Amino acid sequence: MSLENYGILKGKPKDWKKGKGKNAHYQILVDDGKNEHRVAVNVNSRVAPSELLYFVDDNFSHPMIEKLPQLETGYRNVDRSSRDLRLDYVRGGLFDTSKMVPLECDIPGPSNDLNELIQKYVEKAADMNGGMIYAFGERWGPETFLPDSFFGFRPGSGIHDIHMNQGNSEKWEYDDAPYQDGGLLIHLPEENRWVAIFLAFQSQCFNTDDITGHCLPDVPVQKVPETSSQTCEVEVSESIEAGSVIIVGALINPDGVDSGKESVTLFNASPKSVDLAGWSIKDAAGRKSHLKGEIRAGSGTRILLSGKGVILSNSGGSISLFDDQGKLMHEVKYSSREVRSGWTIVF
Template sequence: MPLKNYSMLKGRPINNRLGSGANPHYQVLVSDGEDQYRIAVNVESSDGSEVEFLVRTRFDHPITQQLLEYDDGLHRLPSAPGGAALDFIRANLAQPWEFKPLPLSAPGPDNDLNEKVDAFVQRAMADEGAMIYAFGESWGPETKADKIFGFRPGRGIHDIHFNQGNPPGRFAESNGPWQDGGLIFHFPRSSQWSAVFLKFQTQSWHSDDRSGEPIVPPQTPDRDRIPPFDAPDGLVRIVAALVNDVNSPEREMVTLLNTSDVPVDLSGWTLRDKNKNAMPLSNAIAPGATLVVNVAAPVSLSNRGGLVTLVDGNGVKVHGVSYTREQARQPGRTIPFQQ
């Protein structure tokens, strides 16, 4: 059963509390100009294990243009593609190998999860033009005061993390696609977006498109077992794309890289755009070689920003990238991808 109140909160961070205690959450007090809310961010798993984190200091993704259209305050979001809902996998927000486990707190600077989140919150509080966007499940308004900051009525948003791929058990009921949590920061004065994404180590990266249930158990890709392989993540990567051509008729091309030391047969694989349109692939890529794929209908790469996703013959995502309107602005230029 997916989250019941999947939402996005937009506002100004005005106070904070570091995570501590038996059920530690990093807490942020947010104002939308009229009402106050609390963001509760898990910084340690309920079993005591370290949470995996990903920080994007420069977050370039087409979703940022949509976020600017929202007024300050709490907004219910449909858990579906095409809107502002987050999905780490399907919106190509991250790659699984980018997530690193960190302790709640540790001696020394910039080496624990409290400090990673706090760095962006402190910067946003010090910048009057900065905004925070928190994604997760909302609660309230409650009849009592908030238990952390004391404002009335208590309300806020939590589950600020990956919300799918949970194994059978107490958290499986919250599985669902297009309902992931996260923190996105906007610093208009420096024209910068930043993001913090969190994931539990027990959660599988690959999940069913309809239920969010795990389809591949959590594991680290074993590069020595391909082919065959159990976790295909990053085996073949999308390294570049031409989406805005100067020729007529316009061409669109995607460049793939085989990162392995063996040939990879792409028969049965597909390339997909932001609307899930898919075109079949063929051919094989030699070890360490690249392959330029001419994009054909029904797949189309929009000049206004979009997604490109590579899916193997088992229907499992291998790699995915995103690009913005700004990146596609100059005709004839190929966009490089580094993830």
């Protein structure tokens, strides 16, 4: 199915937070000169083994780096015709994937885990005149009336899936496609060099179909060296009570063309963060859109609909939310009388 909003975020890192515990992400606050954004970088996996594979090239050279400085700061959507600005670990000639090794995200002591490896280069870019970060992945937001759940800026906006996005295991293979991998490229002009950070899950494979990006049959997942027994905590699937995550709003009839502008807003009323991987929403006609990302306790998120799955009818309908086991978590209905152009219905 592929990522719906693949692109590049260019900006200056201002702040950061290390990822710890379940479903850990290293969070980077990026300023593009006009707006702030959050870059959410996976640093462990909710599927065992928890350690991510990584490769760092601290003197990265590739034709792409000649074009990146010409981009304006901020987020730029990159369509499939612009392969020269898209990452592909398998076909892009970026690096040797056999050199990727696993690294734990949170180990006691200095400079020895994935959080600290990323932070080393993010801090350099923050401190250096002209230092810039380029994050490749899928955008979320802007979330018009929701503040960012980590840094508090408004409107909430950011980019995630900063990792390989093909060769996924069955549960996530709907995200597969070539030429849409995530990663971080960091420009350090005072040192006249680029740093590239590439990440992948150990559950992914590196021999993928040129059209779908799915793992080719009878190809084993890449084997990696064993690591120490100390690992990041792996998230165990827990039963989440229906009504813990609810649908609180929906933009049914955006101004202008509806396609790609309709949205559904969710709120996590529970005391724990909820990982939306494998969750989905359905419309009254049974069309489905898959969800991803995380909602922190007491926070919300706006799901922008691409028009390829759920389509919200202006004549009335329903929206249903399902967890990763297919359990109905919440459902709302609306009538044509409630639909107004440009207005979000609050349920």
